[in-house]
Amino acid sequence: MPFSLYIHLPYCLVKCPYCDFNAYAAKSWPEEQYMEALAAELRHYASQPPWAGQPIATIYFGGGTPSLFAPQSFARFLARVGELAPIAEDAEITLEADPATVTREKLSGYRALGINRLSVGVQSFHPQLLKTLGRIHTPEDAHDTLTWARAAGFTNLSMDVIFAVPGQTMTMLTDDLTLAHDHALEHLSTYSLTYEEHTPFFAMRKKGTLRPVEEDEEVAMYSLIQERCVAAGYRHYEISSFARPGFSARHNANYWNGTSYLSLGAGAHSFSAASEWGTRWSNERLPRRYMEKALAHGNATTTSETLTQAQAMGEFVFLNLRQLHGLAPAAFVERFQVDFAEQFPHVTDLLAEGLLIADSGRITLSPQGLLLADTLFASFV
Amino acid sequence: MDIRHIRNFCIVAHIDHGKSTLAEKLLLYTGGVTTRERESGAQFLDTMDLEQERGITIKARTVRLRYRADNGEDYSLNLIDTPGHVDFSYEVSRSLSACEGAILVVDATQGVEAQTLANTYLALDHHLELLPVINKIDLPSAEPERVRQEIEDIIGLDGSTAILASAKEGRGIHEVLEGIVSTVPPPGGNADAPLKALLFDSWFDSYQGAVILVRVFEGTLRQGMTVQLMSSDKLYDIQRLGVFAPRPMVVDALGPGEVGFVMAGIKDVTEARIGDTITDPTNRTTAAFPGFKEVKPMVFAGLYPVDSGDYDDLRDAVEKLRLNDASFTYEKESSLALGFGFRCGFLGLLHMEIVQERLEREFGLDLITTTPTVAYRVVTITGDSLLIDNPSLLPPEQEVDHIEEPFILATIHVPTEYLGNVLQLCQERRGVQRELKYPGINRALVLYEIPLNEIVIDFHDRLKSVSRGYASFDYDYLDLRPAKLLKLDIRINGELVDALSLIVHQDQSYARGRELTQKMHELIPRQMYDVAIQASLGGRIIARETVKALRKNVTAKCYGGDITRKRKLLEKQKEGKKRMKQVGRVEIPQEAFLALLRVRDS
Numbered sequence: 003m004p005f006s007l008y009i010h011l012p013y014c015l016v017k018c019p020y021c022d023f024n025a026y027a028a029k030s031w032p033e034e035q036y037m038e039a040l041a042a043e044l045r046h047y048a049s050q051p052p053w054a055g056q057p058i059a060t061i062y063f064g065g066g067t068p069s070l071f072a073p074q075s076f077a078r079f080l081a082r083v084g085e086l087a088p089i090a091e092d093a094e095i096t097l098e099a100d101p102a103t104v105t106r107e108k109l110s111g112y113r114a115l116g117i118n119r120l121s122v123g124v125q126s127f128h129p130q131l132l133k134t135l136g137r138i139h140t141p142e143d144a145h146d147t148l149t150w151a152r153a154a155g156f157t158n159l160s161m162d163v164i165f166a167v168p169g170q171t172m173t174m175l176t177d178d179l180t181l182a183h184d185h186a187l188e189h190l191s192t193y194s195l196t197y198e199e200h201t202p203f204f205a206m207r208k209k210g211t212l213r214p215v216e217e218d219e220e221v222a223m224y225s226l227i228q229e230r231c232v233a234a235g236y237r238h239y240e241i242s243s244f245a246r247p248g249f250s251a252r253h254n255a256n257y258w259n260g261t262s263y264l265s266l267g268a269g270a271h272s273f274s275a276a277s278e279w280g281t282r283w284s285n286e287r288l289p290r291r292y293m294e295k296a297l298a299h300g301n302a303t304t305t306s307e308t309l310t311q312a313q314a315m316g317e318f319v320f321l322n323l324r325q326l327h328g329l330a331p332a333a334f335v336e337r338f339q340v341d342f343a344e345q346f347p348h349v350t351d352l353l354a355e356g357l358l359i360a361d362s363g364r365i366t367l368s369p370q371g372l373l374l375a376d377t378l379f380a381s382f383v
Numbered sequence: 384m385d386i387r388h389i390r391n392f393c394i395v396a397h398i399d400h401g402k403s404t405l406a407e408k409l410l411l412y413t414g415g416v417t418t419r420e421r422e423s424g425a426q427f428l429d430t431m432d433l434e435q436e437r438g439i440t441i442k443a444r445t446v447r448l449r450y451r452a453d454n455g456e457d458y459s460l461n462l463i464d465t466p467g468h469v470d471f472s473y474e475v476s477r478s479l480s481a482c483e484g485a486i487l488v489v490d491a492t493q494g495v496e497a498q499t500l501a502n503t504y505l506a507l508d509h510h511l512e513l514l515p516v517i518n519k520i521d522l523p524s525a526e527p528e529r530v531r532q533e534i535e536d537i538i539g540l541d542g543s544t545a546i547l548a549s550a551k552e553g554r555g556i557h558e559v560l561e562g563i564v565s566t567v568p569p570p571g572g573n574a575d576a577p578l579k580a581l582l583f584d585s586w587f588d589s590y591q592g593a594v595i596l597v598r599v600f601e602g603t604l605r606q607g608m609t610v611q612l613m614s615s616d617k618l619y620d621i622q623r624l625g626v627f628a629p630r631p632m633v634v635d636a637l638g639p640g641e642v643g644f645v646m647a648g649i650k651d652v653t654e655a656r657i658g659d660t661i662t663d664p665t666n667r668t669t670a671a672f673p674g675f676k677e678v679k680p681m682v683f684a685g686l687y688p689v690d691s692g693d694y695d696d697l698r699d700a701v702e703k704l705r706l707n708d709a710s711f712t713y714e715k716e717s718s719l720a721l722g723f724g725f726r727c728g729f730l731g732l733l734h735m736e737i738v739q740e741r742l743e744r745e746f747g748l749d750l751i752t753t754t755p756t757v758a759y760r761v762v763t764i765t766g767d768s769l770l771i772d773n774p775s776l777l778p779p780e781q782e783v784d785h786i787e788e789p790f791i792l793a794t795i796h797v798p799t800e801y802l803g804n805v806l807q808l809c810q811e812r813r814g815v816q817r818e819l820k821y822p823g824i825n826r827a828l829v830l831y832e833i834p835l836n837e838i839v840i841d842f843h844d845r846l847k848s849v850s851r852g853y854a855s856f857d858y859d860y861l862d863l864r865p866a867k868l869l870k871l872d873i874r875i876n877g878e879l880v881d882a883l884s885l886i887v888h889q890d891q892s893y894a895r896g897r898e899l900t901q902k903m904h905e906l907i908p909r910q911m912y913d914v915a916i917q918a919s920l921g922g923r924i925i926a927r928e929t930v931k932a933l934r935k936n937v938t939a940k941c942y943g944g945d946i947t948r949k950r951k952l953l954e955k956q957k958e959g960k961k962r963m964k965q966v967g968r969v970e971i972p973q974e975a976f977l978a979l980l981r982v983r984d985s
Contacts, residue, residue: 242939375937
């Protein structure tokens with residue numbers, strides 16, 4: 003079975019105040035040593051099932067800020083990957099890029115070494131919102147990055163948009179969407195700002211120095227995004243993802259569809275579908291300790307869990323329902339040997355209440371169900 | 384042991400003035416407990432988790448200390464640790480009856496405080512000799528001389544006799560022990576007189592049956608003898624007799640003045656009633672202890688499992704708990720909203736909370752408690768008399784001739800400074816003043832007749848708050864009196880929820896309806912639909928609130944490959960729902976069923 007490969011690069015120039023990912027602000031970073039650790043980890047897994055001999059379908063460099071690293075580092079690493087595991091001919095290879103860290107040359111370099119998809123962390127084109135979000139790039143940097151990426155030959159471009167930012171109005175959001183569409187991108191990821199525990203934003207909201215956007219306003223913003231993106235020719239295929247036909251993120255889809263994925267790097271999370279209901283594990287979060295362990299043993303795992311059937315069922319439901327094509331009860335039966343409606347009898351109520359829709363052998367979230375997705379998902383775990 | 388060498392005492396103190404530390408040091412000093420045991424955290428007094436957490440004593444405990452005094456004589460000092468809350472005031476009074484003296488601990492930095500006074504009154508009511516101890520003199524902010532003066536001025540004891548101590552550092556422990564020997568009078572009694580012993584607490588042990596704590600006043604209890612409990616005249620054979628030292632130690636006999644435990648094959652603690660007199664059926668004492676009363680529950684509430692499937696577990700749990708707690712009663716009932724459960728009787732609100740917490744903790748249950756109520760007498764137009772302890776069972780208005788509510792006589796000690804506040808509180812609670820006395824300088828004693836319904840919920844807390852903790856309170860049941868009472872119903876999305884009904888006084892009905900709907904509005908989380916909360920009197924809506932539908936609950940965020948995290952967040956969300964009861968389509972959290980108790984918090 004082909005699998006996906008995720009590489010986590012945890013360094014950033016500054017840490018954004020809303021971010022709770024495994025990322026660390028750094029003035030300098032041990033680029034070579036970190037890449038060595040990744041390679042050591044890959045060498046360790048490449049000879050083991052279920053990875054050994056299997057082709058790599060997608061590769062994703064996420065962070066942190068992967069675009070801090072030089073193209074040569076990626077070139078050397080991908081060469082090592084190629085020695086250890088076959089990379090599929092048509093592999094999707096994505097890199098997350100931060101507008102504050104790239105140049106025209108750097109982007110050309112990434113493209114030249116085989117990276118064929120760029121996900122740009124624009125977030126907004128509005129200077130005030132960029133400031134609120136603690137981003138260090140300007141709207142011009144963002145425009146330049148997208149233009150240079152095109153010029154460098156990227157034919158699969160994505161950008162991130164954050165909405166429901168304190169101070170954001172509907173007009174500001176409309177502007178962001180218009181500017182994004184002007185770049186004729188293949189893909190858009192739209193994230194509503196969330197206040198995660200242990201972040202400065204969480205503390206600021208609690209103290210009252212940061213006032214979240216009103217709920218009704220947030221709902222209106224989400225609706226606006228859907229309308230504008232669909233009108234611009236995008237397909238809304240997942241809660242926060244929009245793509246032109248043929249450009250859905252294949253790597254992300256693998257997370258949702260139960261494909262095995264091997265994740266390397268500090269705090270990275272892997273999944274193997276090889277055992278009965280699947281196994282998940284994650285690495286040491288601190289970069290220094292991760293490198294020590296990976297370089298010494300090729301393995302930096304700290305936690306792992308073997309899923310139970312009930313957990314696997316819950317995940318199957320919410321990972322399918324978050325995609326707008328929804329869940330196929332037939333696939334559920336095939337996987338678990340239990341009837342979907344029998345396992346989750348409340349589905350009948352959810353259908354009757356119009357939160358779920360059954361159509362042509364699939365169950366999907368209704369527009370109202372989409373807004374209450376987490377409440378619905380929680381009833382299945 | 385020579386009766387002149389026995390001392391029975393308790394320790395009373397304001398919270399955190401060092402009662403437990405002193406008790407512990409007395410044990411350590413007299414060799415009852417080794418330093419290692421103490422350091423391992425073994426507690427010999429408050430052994431229940433709940434007691435340690437809440438810092439209160441629920442069950443009485445006794446410990447016998449062996450002490451060789453400076454005069455070279457050996458003494459047997461019995462420390463009786465008493466419960467301490469108005470819900471258990473009867474139990475407290477029985478425990479105090481087993482003592483001749485009390486150590487009054489006062490913090491050298493805080494001085495005389497509210498409970499210092501309340502406990503002093505209580506001890507004086509039981510004619511106990513008081514031994515004041517000024518504790519924590521090691522602290523830099525200690526002012527022992529000021530506190531000595533307070534003991535004279537506020538309490539009226541001779542401050543010069545107060546012992547200076549630091550229980551923490553072990554200072555003054557020897558003086559305290561000498562003080563007990565010299566100040567606390569030895570008990571009286573004749574070993575050959577007819578047996579007369581006081582049962583002052585009991586609990587259930589799975590292996591031994593009921594364990595009884597006794598204080599012998601006259602005669603002798605002997606291993607193997609047949610004894611009689613005077614309230615029921617039932618006979619029991621004593622199987623084991625002993626003392627806690629602090630570990631249980633079997634003895635052959637307990638003579639007059641001695642304190643110990645008895646196991647007599649009593650299967651049910653309800654037969655071992657606190658305050659009962661134990662005697663010898665072949666040589667009966669002529670006078671049982673006065674003041675024995677059957678402890679009756681005063682507050683009633685429904686207990687239901689959140690998950691109806693747990694009903695059998697709840698039944699087993701209440702049966703087991705009842706074995707250990709004779710003052711708790713239960714009978715099966717059912718509710719349209721909540722399914723099958725039990726109508727339970729409690730001594731008061733604290734007792735109710737303790738029972739609920741023990742059921743949840745010790746038996747792993749998730750429970751819903753319905754609004755607590757008192758028991759009303761309803762006389763119907765056909766002349767029938769019904770005792771109603773569940774508001775939803777109140778007959779329709781047109782069938783009711785009148786309703787009677789229970790009244791109590793409240794006895795309140797309060798410094799005159801706070802008298803005005805206390806009188807106002809009693810008036811607000813529909814009280815009728817019966818007596819107002821000034822038994823000491825700056826001290827008032829107030830007697831009020833108050834409907835029980837007005838005090839069960841939060842009277843004690845309010846009293847403490849309006850008197851800054853200085854008022855002490857006790858009550859006795861009086862009688863039933865007619866009153867204009869109505870049933871207040873709560874409807875959720877139009878559906879009457881029987882478990883939320885309550886009986887209110889007509890004059891308070893509108894205010895109560897508004898308060899309740901507002902509080903429930905705060906407590907019921909937003910759901911996928913609007914939730915209408917209405918209060919009604921006889922079908923007439925008097926208050927309404929709406930919990931607006933949740934519009935958005937979706938995390939539009941990519942967790943990358945960390946699916947576990949997303950699943951755990953969802954599981955947490957679901958876990959929160961588990962503690963809610965589904966009524967119709969609405970999920971109601973446990974707290975909302977007790978909204979009434981929260982109304983006055985805010």
